[in-house]
Amino acid sequence: MLNRKVLAFLPHTTHSPDVATHLKKMTLTELVNNLEKKAQIELAIELIEIGLPIWENYNSENPIEYNDSVVGMYHKIDKNLIAKSIKLLKKINGWNNFLAKKINNRKIKILHDEIREPVVARQDDDFEIPIDVELILFSTANLIEFVMGKRISAFDENMAYVSINQSIDAITKNGILKYEYINEILMRSKKTCGNNSYKQ
Numbered sequence: 001m002l003n004r005k006v007l008a009f010l011p012h013t014t015h016s017p018d019v020a021t022h023l024k025k026m027t028l029t030e031l032v033n034n035l036e037k038k039a040q041i042e043l044a045i046e047l048i049e050i051g052l053p054i055w056e057n058y059n060s061e062n063p064i065e066y067n068d069s070v071v072g073m074y075h076k077i078d079k080n081l082i083a084k085s086i087k088l089l090k091k092i093n094g095w096n097n098f099l100a101k102k103i104n105n106r107k108i109k110i111l112h113d114e115i116r117e118p119v120v121a122r123q124d125d126d127f128e129i130p131i132d133v134e135l136i137l138f139s140t141a142n143l144i145e146f147v148m149g150k151r152i153s154a155f156d157e158n159m160a161y162v163s164i165n166q167s168i169d170a171i172t173k174n175g176i177l178k179y180e181y182i183n184e185i186l187m188r189s190k191k192t193c194g195n196n197s198y199k200q
Contacts, residue, residue, distance in 0.1 A: 026190075028161065028164070028165065028168075028186070029157070029158070029161050031186060031189075031190055032158055032160055032161040032164055033158055033161065035189070035190075037160075038093060039189065040146075040158075040160035040161075040164075041089065041093045041143065041146070041147060041160065042093060042189070043160075043164060043185075043186070043189045044139070044143045044146075044160055044163045044164050044167070045086060045089050045090060045093065045143070046185065046189075047139070047163075047164055047167035047168060047171065047182075047185070048082065048085075048086055048136065048139055048140055048143065048163070048167050049086055050167070050171055050176060050177065051132075051135075051136045051139070051167050051170045051171050051174070051176065052082055052083060052086065052136070053176065054132050054133055054136050054170055054171075054174050054176070055081075055082045055133060055136050055137065056079075056082075056083075058129065058130065058133045059077075059079045060079075063076075064076070064077040064079060064118075064129075065077060066118070066121050066126045066127040066128075067126065068121065068126055069124060069125075069126050070124075075117060075118070075121065077117075077118050078114070081114065081115060081118075081137075081140075082136060082137070082140050084111070085111060085115065085140045085143075085144065086140075088104065088107055088108060088111055089143060089144070089147060091104055092104045092105075092108060092147055093147075108144065108147060108148060109148070111144060112144050112145070112148060115137070115140060115141045115144060116141065118137060119137060119138060119141045122134055122137070122138075131170075131173060132170045132173045132174040133170075135166045135167070135169050135170035135173070136166075136167065136170045138166050139162075139163045139164075139166035139167040139170065140163075142159050142162045142163040142166065143159075143160065143163040145159055146158075146159035146160045146163060168182055
């Protein structure tokens with residue numbers, strides 16, 4: 001596997017203005033930053049899961065493959081990459097004994113290397129996909145980075161927030177959900193985490 005340096009997995013994304021400004025005077029950034037890590041990951045996973053059909057519908061009709069312009073190597077991407085990422089992220093974010101943590105930590109490193117390749121290929125314009133598909137891929141990659149310990153992006157933003165914002169952007173661009181339904185998810189996250197995992 002190529003070992004290319006990546007500063008951040010940031011595609012052409014926008015800050016979701018309707019979401020970011022209507023959370024009862026709390027921006028999306030503030031909401032995410034005020035949640036504990038576990039709650040941030042839960043919210044990010046939920047939104048990636050909502051956006052999963054974007055990835056699955058695209059790759060059911062299109063080959064997800066590319067030729068690396070650096071060495072000319074052919075790469076075929078696992079069609080289940082996002083689904084298996086969700087599954088492992090849920091395991092890691094749940095309760096784990098010492099042995100399970102060790103196994104999951106090893107698995108997340110392997111998954112990180114696997115998802116990093118198409119992300120870097122997309123950044124290098126070797127891998128062409130629609131913007132909503134790109135956003136779900138990048139959102140998942142950024143959440144994996146966050147789970148592995150990277151807290152802040154190159155643009156000084158919380159990596160969990162970056163992932164959540166990218167998923168919201170993908171979901172609304174694709175038309176899966178409108179902003180009002182996303183706001184409901186965000187407010188529910190704020191409320192359910194209010195008693196035990198919302199920072200005071």
